[in-house]
Amino acid sequence: MRNAIIVLVLLTGCVETRSVAVTFGDDGEGLDGFMCKDRSTDAGVPLLARLPADGRASLVVDFIRLGGVPGCRSGQLVKWCASHTCEAIQSTRSCLEVTLPQPGGDREEFRKKLLDALRAAGPYQALADAPDEFVLVRVVGTTQACDSVLPAGGDALPLFDKSKLVGCAYSCPVLLEKVEQDVYLGFDTFDAFCEKGVGTCSDGELHWQP
Amino acid sequence: MTAWLMTMLAAVGAPAVTVVVQGPGAAEAKSVLSAATLPVELRLTDAPSAPAVVNTPSHWPARLSAARKAYVSANFTECLRQLEGDTAPAELLATGERLLASRLLTWRTACHLASQQPEPARVAAEAMASFQLTQPEDVGSTTPDVEALLARAFSQVGEREVKRMTFSSVPEGAAVELDGRPGGCNTPCGMELLAGRHVVRLSADGFSPSWRVISSEEGAAAFSLEAAAPELAAMQWRRRTSQGEALDSEGSMRLLSTSLRAPRLLVVAAEPAAPKTLRGALTVDGVLKARAEREGDPEGLVRDLLVRGQVIEEAPPLYKRWPFWLAVGVAAVAAGTTTAILVSTKQTIVVVNVDP
Known part of the structure; x- marks a missing residue:
């Protein structure tokens, strides 16, 4: 009987550890959300133009609880979250300070610069223990300091200042415990004027912001 | 074949118990008992048929x-x-x-x-x-x-004076006959005797009678009775039962035990008025150990008597059997494993890696 209890305790104490990588794609194809422009001018102004001169920005990683398993396309997600509770899990937010390039030049060239800048930040452990439910992984770029976007104590997550957003990317709903590939982050857009998409992506409840 | 072999193996070294079955349904009960699987050697036998009194011709x-x-x-x-x-x-x-x-x-x-x-x-x-x-x-x-x-x-x-004479015996309770006249008293006891010599005879079931000539001057006479031989015990038993004594009464059982040379004797009997009701009694070394009554089921009755008479041990309760604890252990390990699987922590580290 004593041996059985020991075995039980040992089994109970077992911890299975696995790593899941979050990626923007080999060529940074998931970075479209960081190349959006607003409509303040006819040609549009890149959101990354909001960066300070030194290019310092914050990448905020959230794990968003969806209350189910919706489809993956942006329209499906927006529709799902309109009728379900989609919210970032407070305890899982993390923030990484990065230096991003000022926008300019050819789109593909800039994508490469952006990718190189993110590579320079190196691998970053965003979460030590993933939630055991389907979540959406989101990375929001902002010129806000990490301190201002991280929750203080048990407070609710601070909302992003939309005027300081520089980009956003998100994953399909994924069960991190089970996923067997890297989790790809991307951003659905048909053109460069996708500021509203970034606003929806970074919204606290993933609601479409008209 | 296997069951027969197991029964035979179990019977080797098992205590022998003599069983007498009488009354209506005796044949059926014997048949059941002869096929019973009990951890004892059941010896089914008939009650002795010796006459109650043997008259030896006198010369x-x-x-x-x-x-x-x-x-x-x-x-x-x-x-x-x-x-x-x-x-x-x-x-x-x-x-x-x-x-x-x-x-x-x-x-x-x-x-x-x-x-x-x-x-x-x-x-x-x-x-x-x-x-x-x-x-x-x-x-x-x-x-x-x-x-x-x-x-x-x-x-x-x-004209002789009357004297008080006391009688004692081992065992006590023996019947005292004075000068061939029954109905004296039962030891230990005393009687008034005419002074002189008298013939005193003591008798008790299960023992050989003893007599001797005593003088009233002795004042007291002590006797020691020897255990009856099986043949005498059979006669005494037959006399008792012919006088209506129940087969499973303690005295009857003791005599039967002696007459059948059965240290462990078990009697199963049914009354003609209630043939389904089986009564049973068990004696060990002449001492009544257990009585029981049951509707039918002679094997159950015998098992009950053997357990209560401590001839065999009662089947231990479930929690005292090792297979029970083995099953509990297996169940506990299985439950523990399942619980461990269910509650074990699965830690997944998420890394933002632009250059995987």
Whole structure:
């Protein structure tokens, strides 16, 4: 009987550890959300133009609880979250300070610069223990300091200042415990004027912001 | 075949229990018990069929007849020869033959008196009076002086003082017979006796009777009875049951145990009025250990009696059996494993890696 209890305790104490990588794609194809422009001018102004001169920005990683398993396309997600509770899990937010390039030049060239800048930040452990439910992984770029976007104590997550957003990317709903590939982050857009998409992506409840 | 082999193996070294089944349905019960799988060796047997009383022919009627013939023929020497035997009167009284003892002493008185032997004649007459024997019809065939001597002896003995005599025995409870008369008392007890010699016989079921001649001067007499031989026990048992005693009464069981030479005896019986109701009793070394009653199911009844009589051990409760704890252990390990799987922590580290 004593041996059985020991075995039980040992089994109970077992911890299975696995790593899941979050990626923007080999060529940074998931970075479209960081190349959006607003409509303040006819040609549009890149959101990354909001960066300070030194290019310092914050990448905020959230794990968003969806209350189910919706489809993956942006329209499906927006529709799902309109009728379900989609919210970032407070305890899982993390923030990484990065230096991003000022926008300019050819789109593909800039994508490469952006990718190189993110590579320079190196691998970053965003979460030590993933939630055991389907979540959406989101990375929001902002010129806000990490301190201002991280929750203080048990407070609710601070909302992003939309005027300081520089980009956003998100994953399909994924069960991190089970996923067997890297989790790809991307951003659905048909053109460069996708500021509203970034606003929806970074919204606290993933609601479409008209 | 395997079950038979297991039963045989189990029976090796198992205690033997003699079983007597009587009453309606005995054949069916025996059939069930002969096929029973019990951790004992059941020896099914019948109750003894010995007669209740064995009458051994006595030679004394013939000898008394010959003595009378010799007396009438004035052959007193022959008469006395036929009546020889110092302990004969006591032996006859010890077996309850008071009439034969009375006739023996009467003819001894007559033949001694006719042979001009007044003292032996007086002793015989006095013994007859002392034992308070009734004078037999034979007295009418003797001379008047014999009758007168007997009358004088009875008169003299009747004037003797009465003395208190106590009797004890091992075992206690034996029946005391005085001078061949039953219904005296049961030991330990006391009786008022005419002074003089008397024949005392003690008897008890399960023991051989014992007798001896005592003198009232002794004041107390102690006896030790020996255990009865199986044949005597069988007779005693048959006498008891023929008088209506129940087969499973303690006394009956003890006698049956002795007569069947069965240290462990189990009796199963049913009454004709209720043939389905089986009564049972178990004795071990003559001591009643258990009684039980059950509707049908002779095997269950026997098992119950053997357990209660501590001949076999009761099947241990579930929690005292090792397979139970083995099953509990397996179940606990299985439950623990399942729980561990369910509650174990699965840690997944998420890394933002732009350059995987």
